[in-house]
Amino acid sequence: MKKNEPNWLMVLRTVMPLGLSYIPIGLACGVLLHAAGFNHLLTALISVLVFSGGAQFLIASMLTINAPMTTIILMMFFLELRYALLGSSLSRYLKGQKLPFIFFFAFSMNDENYAVNYLKFATDKHWKPSQAILVEHYSLLFWTVSNIVGSLIGSALTINLSVVDFALTALFIYMAIMQTKSRLTILVCALSGVLTIFFLVLMKSTLGLVVATLLASLTGYFIERHLITHKPESHLLYKVHDPTGQSAMEEDSDK
């Protein structure tokens, strides 16, 4: 890390990969919202207020099939429930913050900037809540501007959604790999994957994501607790080899 780098620039550098992947996705989202009948102002408003790629894609596609408003709002509710988990797992890093901070932090939190912040909090003991909220605001800026530009370009742009969407998938793969510290985590990942498929197909809603995440994380917790008390030398607790040796250093500096 460079010394004497101003805070805003350092945070911007942290958020840059996310910001850049937001550009094609935000453009695509703006195009879709425009096609669904949203004007530019409303597209800007929804990007700031809802700030969730998945949710905005859902709203756009529901509007094009003329779904009633209550149905859309109900689906939104189930789609957004997973944020309860995000907030809960970040809470220990945000202890002692004032109510307005919590309000604005929650307001602009989404999957992607949560992922960036969780990783920073978990690996960098100098990472501060004020920097975390700056990450959110940078990503919000990238997202909103891309949405507005997409809305202005409108149908002049043809976009392959599954390709664009893969930017976020790649981001989450990266995050999952970075979070994999022990062999037990690999087991939890595999379990989470299987449960996700099962519950998504069963429940036909993104609520399946919430159930799968809850069950997989609980299982991981109980296995870890059991192993630590009964079999502390278990292979499952071994650390995963890191070819760059980077996370080992971070672990040390964490103490």
Place this chain on the structure above:
Amino acid sequence: MQSVSSMSSLDHFWLVIFCAIVAFIPRFFPLLFFTKRKIPEWFNEWMRFVPVSLFTALVVKSVFIDSKYQIMTSGNLGMIISAIIVGFIAFRTRSMTLSVVIGLVSVMIFVLVLHI
């Protein structure tokens, strides 16, 4: 403005407001609750497994599940291969930028050029 939806801009405005409210509730209240109270240690230990489970779930959803919540049986081979490549790149380099860029390039080649 050509509109395919039967809703007016005012309807859209209220839709955005209501969606913002339902999006805000699950983001705000758990965070408020757990930052204001003493968190038991078991809760923290459990929450350590949440991010990795959630990220895996999101990846599996976008690679294997289609928009109608059915298992994709064709057309996602390119994404599966790209996902493996990204996983390898992420593991070897630990670079977020490289993972995203190489992932996008590989999915473009597989899906747009090779059509798999």
